[in-house]
Every structure is written in structure tokens, then in C-alpha cells.
Amino acid sequence: MSDMIAEVDVLVIGGGTAGPMAAVKAKEKNPNLKVMLLEKANVKRSGAISMGMDGLNNAVIPGHATPEQYVKEITVANDGIVNQKTVMAYAQESFNMINQLDRWGVKFEKDETGDYAVKKVHHIGTYVLPMPEGHHMKKVLYRQLKKARVEITNRYMATRLLLDENGAIAGAMVLDTREGAFGVIRAKSVILCTGAAGRLGLPSSGYLFGTYENPTNAGDGYALAYHAGAELSGIECYQINPLIKDYNGPSCAYVTGPFGGYTANSKGERFIECDYWSGQMMMEFYKELEGGNGPVFLKMDHLAEETIGTIEHILHSNERPSRGRFHEGRKLDYRQGMVEMHISEIGLCSGHSASGVWVDEHAATTVPGLYAAGDLACVPHNYMLGAFVYGQFAGQSAAEYAMSHELPAVDAAQVEAERKRVLAPLANPDGLPPAQVEYKLRRFVNDYLQPPKVTKKMEIGLDRFAEIRADLDSMSATNPHELMRAMEVHFILDCAEMAAHASLYRTESRWGLYHYRVEHPEKDDADWFCHAQLKKNEAGEMTCFKRPIEPYIVELDDEEKDAYNRLRVVKQAEAA
Amino acid sequence: MPMTMNRVSVPVTVNEEACIADKGCTVCVESCPLDLLAIDLVKKKAFMQYDECWYCLPCEKDCPTQAIRVDIPYLLR
Numbered sequence: 001m002s003d004m005i006a007e008v009d010v011l012v013i014g015g016g017t018a019g020p021m022a023a024v025k026a027k028e029k030n031p032n033l034k035v036m037l038l039e040k041a042n043v044k045r046s047g048a049i050s051m052g053m054d055g056l057n058n059a060v061i062p063g064h065a066t067p068e069q070y071v072k073e074i075t076v077a078n079d080g081i082v083n084q085k086t087v088m089a090y091a092q093e094s095f096n097m098i099n100q101l102d103r104w105g106v107k108f109e110k111d112e113t114g115d116y117a118v119k120k121v122h123h124i125g126t127y128v129l130p131m132p133e134g135h136h137m138k139k140v141l142y143r144q145l146k147k148a149r150v151e152i153t154n155r156y157m158a159t160r161l162l163l164d165e166n167g168a169i170a171g172a173m174v175l176d177t178r179e180g181a182f183g184v185i186r187a188k189s190v191i192l193c194t195g196a197a198g199r200l201g202l203p204s205s206g207y208l209f210g211t212y213e214n215p216t217n218a219g220d221g222y223a224l225a226y227h228a229g230a231e232l233s234g235i236e237c238y239q240i241n242p243l244i245k246d247y248n249g250p251s252c253a254y255v256t257g258p259f260g261g262y263t264a265n266s267k268g269e270r271f272i273e274c275d276y277w278s279g280q281m282m283m284e285f286y287k288e289l290e291g292g293n294g295p296v297f298l299k300m301d302h303l304a305e306e307t308i309g310t311i312e313h314i315l316h317s318n319e320r321p322s323r324g325r326f327h328e329g330r331k332l333d334y335r336q337g338m339v340e341m342h343i344s345e346i347g348l349c350s351g352h353s354a355s356g357v358w359v360d361e362h363a364a365t366t367v368p369g370l371y372a373a374g375d376l377a378c379v380p381h382n383y384m385l386g387a388f389v390y391g392q393f394a395g396q397s398a399a400e401y402a403m404s405h406e407l408p409a410v411d412a413a414q415v416e417a418e419r420k421r422v423l424a425p426l427a428n429p430d431g432l433p434p435a436q437v438e439y440k441l442r443r444f445v446n447d448y449l450q451p452p453k454v455t456k457k458m459e460i461g462l463d464r465f466a467e468i469r470a471d472l473d474s475m476s477a478t479n480p481h482e483l484m485r486a487m488e489v490h491f492i493l494d495c496a497e498m499a500a501h502a503s504l505y506r507t508e509s510r511w512g513l514y515h516y517r518v519e520h521p522e523k524d525d526a527d528w529f530c531h532a533q534l535k536k537n538e539a540g541e542m543t544c545f546k547r548p549i550e551p552y553i554v555e556l557d558d559e560e561k562d563a564y565n566r567l568r569v570v571k572q573a574e575a576a
Numbered sequence: 577m578p579m580t581m582n583r584v585s586v587p588v589t590v591n592e593e594a595c596i597a598d599k600g601c602t603v604c605v606e607s608c609p610l611d612l613l614a615i616d617l618v619k620k621k622a623f624m625q626y627d628e629c630w631y632c633l634p635c636e637k638d639c640p641t642q643a644i645r646v647d648i649p650y651l652l653r
Contacts, residue, residue: 041609045634050609155611177611207651209610209628216609216630246652322631326648430577481611481626 003419004176004183008036008151009402010395011172011187013158014221015039016047016214017384018374018391019193020141020150025395026191026402027148033399035150036185040177040216040484042154044142048195048214048375049384052135054255054318056108057121057383059129060094064118067091069125071554076124076564077278078354078380079510079523081234081531084553086379089361093389098129101388105140107133119258123274123563128254132310135318156183158220159487160418161190161228161370164408169228169369171410173418175487180426180480182419186410188402189369191394192357193387194221196239196375197495199488201345201450202442203248208435210248212241212344213375218488219495221357221376222348226494231358231366232534233378233547235502236515238451239349241277242285242296245342249320251298256315259307261300264338265293272567277352278381279511280564286343286451286513297338308334343513345442346450348495351375351382353514358533358547363394366535369405371398424473425486431476434486441468441489445496449503451516458500465497497542498534505544506532587631587649588613588624594643595621604635604644 012023015037023037039046060070070091075082098116102108109117109130120126131137145152155178162171162184171186198213209215226232242263244251253263253275265271265288272284289296300308311334316324332339350356356378363371373390375382382390425431448461472490477483508524509517531547595601598620605613605622613635614625622643629649636644647653 041611042606045607045638046609050632050634051637154606205651207649209630210649210652211630214609214630214632215628247648248652321633322646322648325631325646326652329648329653432577433579484611485628 003415004181005186006036006183007186007407009033009188010035010191010398011185012037012191012193013172013224014047014193014195014374015043015152016193016195016374017049018387018394019191020145021388021391022191022193022373022395022398023150024144024148025392026399027150029396029399030403033402036153037145037150038153038156038158038174038185040155040157043145043152045138048217049137049319050214051321052137052318053131053384054134054252054314055128055130056098056385057254058094058127058381058385059098059116059118060091060127061098061116061118061129062095064126068554070127072556072560073122073125074381075552075554075556076560077276079279080529080561081354081510081549082380083550085361085550086359088553089393090379090382090386090389093392094385097385097389097392101140104144106137107131121254121257122276123567124560128258130255130314131318132314157484157487158224159422161224162410162414163228165411167229167367168408169367170408173415175422175484177480177484180483182422184410184415186407188405188407189371189398191398192221192225192370192372192376193374193391194224194376196347196349196351197222198347198349199492200347200442200495200499201445202439203345204342205246205248208439208442212243212248213347213349219348219491220488221372222498223491223494225357225365225370225372226498226536228367228370229536230370232498233356233358233531234354235348235498235534236506236532237279237354237511238499238514239347239353239355240282240451240513241344241352242282242341243344244323244326245340247323247326248344249323251339251341252315253298256298256300256311259311260303261298261311263341264297264299266295266297267293268299268338271569273569274567278564279353279514280567281512282343282514283512283516284568289343296341298341299338300334301336301338305335346445346499348499349375350378350380351387353511354378354380359390362397363390364397369401422487425475425477426483428474428476431474432471434475434477434482434489437468437471437475438485438489438492441465441493441496449496449499451513453503453515453517455504455519458504462497462500465493465500468493501542501544502532502534584627585650586624586627587629587647588635589645589647590622591643592619592621594641596641597622601640603638603640607634607638609634
């Protein structure tokens, strides 16, 4: 069978949130460019926001917040380890993006005068803008894709990036997940928008696909960037979220907080001052969960009937609407009981924490012609709106790059090696089922990588991962769907090894629970006030190194620096 | 390598009376972000082929005849 070959100017991989925006903006930059949007599912309903989103977590709206305030908030929330230029670039474009989405037909909550109704959830500033009707987000994006005449290729996955002789981008190698055919897409520039590495840890339910992130996000882009020689950053700063126990969706304090709901212990008492998700908050959550006052709950049973009705409408129609069905099955009514919460499996995600592919303020990675946006691009706490803004930057940058470069020649050796690797499980009828390999791999991720992080455990984990790497060659796939899952197991294993190496490298504790190293319990600014980078070296080995933090463009005073370390509610001594 | 098949209950139920896959409809198959639904070529009705569900609901919401019901997977229920 001969390979499918396509030639485009800009190839966008991943059609969830950042991807459609990147594709539209590349076309807007130059309508003559051929822009292809490649998607593992169908763009209409793909990615983390398949059922929309209930609000913006980081809206920087004049009158409520300034870009400088936002940069300070994220610098503190991410324990100082940020390239402020990237956060500032987001913050300055945030309001323009909200207005553009508003014009496109996204419905944000507004007050009686027509102004955006912004709510306070963060520790310092005010950035949350609800979208009670946010379930239509993908439809809005799809209309823009059609209007801009982006070429959409559904049900294809990228398995490796193609490089030219100088290590610059030349395209991607892909698998048709319905037919099992291998192909090559030649491109002048490529944008990675493949979301989080959400299928890394195993949820405590043991259900492989019961993850916080959409489980189709297996860490594809992390592995693609790594094998192309790109720098990754902050991989040790895991994503760990406070979720509804068993259901594994957000509870969600961002929605309920402004209405008076809050995170509580088993006595119904507040124990954290602020419900904004940070490593420091997760550390307090973890202590309460494991302590005598655990487990942890979301408390709403003190709220008025009409308030609870509003909360139910938002939570049961957006983002993860099946949570209403879950509560019904457990016979839980927000009016009468608290929602039991738990800690999610670990993942990699810069949308929520800071683990991602290194990008500058133009969404450029360290590989010429390769750009990244969304949950996998390292701009801390970037969330959905950050995915749109960096999608825009990536689309514009990749279009410019494509306009000044020729289509590189294809290296037949790379294509041949990749075709062999990708199609091997189909040719092996008598081998390990990918689901079984995945289960074992992800159980080891839980056993050895989950915080509290213990050096010896992570080293043993690397030994187990090496054994699983040897098993990859004996996987078999009985159909193209199973072949897609087999290729995802390769990505998950790459991400597991990256998580272990990056965590071992940073010999201090930082970001609360995200990187709590038992043997190095203190933060060590003298040695570790820097980014920890990870990449594949010339010998093909996984290697870590320090990257200094760019001088801050917004200075913090000492009071502010410490704000996220004082999240626990301090009880006043009771009068005798 | 010796193998066996394990039975599992899946979260998506299709009302075959209401399903119009026999008239060419493939809306649910297209909407699934994990590509888990398929059309049974003999019965000409949609069904859940793989137990890899995120219980996200586009299949249920987009079905033009409301033929689909998504339950929470048994392990999480």
C-alpha cells in the first residue's frame, strides 16, 4: 500500500480549543495559504471542550483587573517560575479575545448594563467570567473554520513530526485511525494543539478512560515535540486537580464559589481561604483529605433554593454535564448533602499547572517551524482563554514562517522507519493487547510517580517503564482503532519517563503538592529558582538542564510573593 | 500467546426502534471524541463498540431522534 501524501503550508495538529483558533488566524493572516487542521476525532465535538465550558477562569477585563495584576497573580500562584513575558502577552490580548468571541456569538454572563459580570475566585485579583450557556462553544468555532475555509481532516492522528536535514520542521507522519493507513503530510510549519497528557495516571476507579482530561489527549504533542528535539519545561510541575470522587469531573468551586459554595472538611468547615486551583491549594487539600478531618467536600447545602437551581443549570449542562446523572445515581442532592471530593490522577498540562512544551511569547518552540498552543504549551495556568490567545499567536507566527520558507524535502529514511513502527502491531496478530499494556503502565505511574515523590520509588518506576518499553514491540492490534490506542501507549510511556526524569532532576520541593519531594521538603531558591528543561540530546537520551528565569517585567513585593503560601484558614483563638 | 475475551457492560444504550442508522444517519458515530460508536452492519443500528467512554454526552445530545442514553460507567456509578 502506498502512503497518503498531502502538501500544505501550515499544518495544525489537534482540533479542540487552540487548534481551530490557530487555523482560523493563519488563514486570516494570509488567505492564500493552504492550512490543514488534523484531528483524531471530529472537529465538531473534539477535545477538552466537547461539551463547552462553564466560564473563563482568567479573564483580564478593564475595570476588574489589569494585565500587570494578572501577571503578578500567576507568578505567585506558580511559585515564581514563570517567563513573565509569555504571561503578559496573554494578559494583554485577553480582553480583545473575549470581545472577539462575544462577536462570534459566545454568550458570556453580563450585568443589567451589558457589561461582563466578572466574579472573584483567585486569591488576589478578579478574573472569573461565567458562561452559563457555554455548551455551544464548539459550534461557534466550527462556523469560523468553515468561514475561513480551513481544510479539515478528521480521524487522523499524528505519530511523529518530520524534520529536514537541519532539524527544522518538514511536516508530520500520520495514521488514518479508521482505515489503518499510514501517510505523510508535508508542511512548511506545524502547530501542536493536542492538549494535556491526560491519560498518564490511572484514576482511582481503575477505569482507564475515567480521567479528568478528555482521555483522547494521551500526551501526543508532548511526545511529538520531544522526539523532534524540542525543549519541554516544568514537567515536574504535574497537573493534579480536586475533583468529584469517582466521577472525576470538577465539582466545581469556580462556578459555585461566587454563589457562596466552598470547599469544606467532613465537619463542613472551610479550611482554605481560596478555591483557585494551585499546587499550594492542592497541598492543603491533600493534608485535609489524609488527616482526621477528611475527606474533603464541596458544600452547597446552606444555599438558597433558587441559587442551587442556578448552579445545577450551569453544572449539569456545560463542560461535564453527566455529573448531574452521577449525583442522581448516588442519590445526592446539593440541597441536602455535600459532594465528596478526591484528588485526580496525575497528568501533564500547562493549562492548569505549568508542565508543557517550551514556547516564547509568539508561541514558537525551540524547533524552527514548530509552534504550540493550548494545554500542552508551557504558559502557566493558561486555561481555555489562554488556549485561544496562544492559538492566535501560533496561527499568525506559523503563517509568517510558512510565507518565508520553502517546503522542505522529505527524508525517506524517517518515513520508512516510522511506517514500520506504526504498522507493526497490525502485522503482529499474536501479541499483547494495548489496553493491558496501558493499564499496567498507568498503574506503575500511580505507584511510583504520584506525590509525595520519593527518589527510590521514582528510580524503580524508571526500571519498570524500561521493561514496558521492551513490551511495546510485542503489542498487537486487531483493527485500526486498537492500533490508535497502541500508538497512544507509546506517547503515554514517553510522558511517564519525562515525568520521572524531570521530578528526579529538581532536588527541592515547589508548587505545593505538584512537586513535593519527601527527601527535599523545602523550597531552595538558591539552586532552583530556574526553569527545569527536558529534551532528547544528540545521543537520543532524555536529558534535563536549567534555564534561567528572564528578569521579571512586573516586580512583586514580599507580601505578594508569599500570598499563596498562606492559603490555610487560620482559626482565631476562641474567647474563654 | 493464549487469549480470552472478558465481558463488560458498556455505558451507551441505543434505542433501536428510534435509531435511524438504517436511513444513513451516522451523527453519533461522528460526534464521539473517542470513536467508540459504530453501525452494526447486519442490524443497521448504532451500538457502542469499545468500552472507552468519557461519558461526555455529545452522542446523546446530537442524536436527531433521541435514541441514545449515556449512563455513568458501572465502575464509577
